[in-house]
Amino acid sequence: MDHAYPEIPVEKLKLYHSMDRKLYSILVFALKRDPKVSVNMIALWIWLELDVLDAVVPNILLSPLNSINGLADEAVACLRCITDTTYLSSSDASEISLSQSVLGEQLSLKFFHENRALAYRGVRMVVENICVKVLDDLMEMAMPRNTERQMVMIPPVDEPMMPRFGGLRRTGESSRSVVPPMDPMISRFGGLRLTGESSRSVVPPVDPMIQKFGGLKLTGESSQSPVPPLHMEEPKENRILFATFSRGYPVFEWELRSYFYRVFGHCVESITMQPVKANEQSLFALIVLTSSAFVDLILRGEEKAKFSVRGKQVWMRKYSPKA
Known part of the structure; x- marks a missing residue:
């Protein structure tokens, strides 16, 4: 008879990640930012905290609301730098001075450009292994509000960089998303893609740069686990x-x-x-x-x-x- 190792209850995981959940709530409810893009921001900051800097999320939470909004804008620029090899030299690129001040002087768009392979893998790993478990309920609550916002805001005015990452888009921009979902649990949030990857549409439409990192499922979607069952009999x-x-x-x-x-x-x-x-x-x-x-x-x-x-x-x- 097979014996599987018990999993940590989701509620305990959410309690452990309470600061990450609080910051995500600020992004999507207080600042009204796109729920899918905000997942990638949270994943970026968690990855930085795990691999590069200390106390990233706590330091952001100590910042006033307008600074958190500015840090979110800079996080989008960092994510673009990770996924687009030409972004650093483009006219859209600008330095992330607020992130340097709040999080660490060593951060720069050049840092993310030079470490984009490591950052890409790290952020995707966080989305698939952390965000998929601890942010799903918050995103489910945020999506109806975001859908209503899309209907009344054409084009969006408070998140001009969002069309590259998903959520709101400007008139005439493509609504195709990319890369068929890796797993039923991964498709909902979406993620980033690297230049040159193929595209395939999914529902609902998301911008071409949003699908690669993976995502969360909502109620009614498949709960198939991306990790095979854990068996004690393994050598x-x-x-x-x-x-x-x-x-x-x-x-x-x-x-x-x-x-x-x-x-x-x-x-x-x-x-x-x-x-x-x-x-x-x-x-x-x-x-x-x-x-x-x-x-x-x-x-x-x-x-x-x-x-x-x-x-x-x-x-x-x-x-x-x-x-």
């Missing part, structure tokens, strides 16, 4: 990741646990850090996951993958015991 050696760290940039067990929990939920069974003497740094760790499915999900089919945990570089690959 342990099939579900171990080998993680290595850079000398001089110590990574601690609690940082790894926090990273995996926030991005993938309950997927870690145990973490064994390299044994070291006091005041010495562990340079590797063995991470036992609850299922081999998470190994494939985390590595995205690659032999090894690079992550940034609280700004520190971590390489991960499937563990292969020496003969």
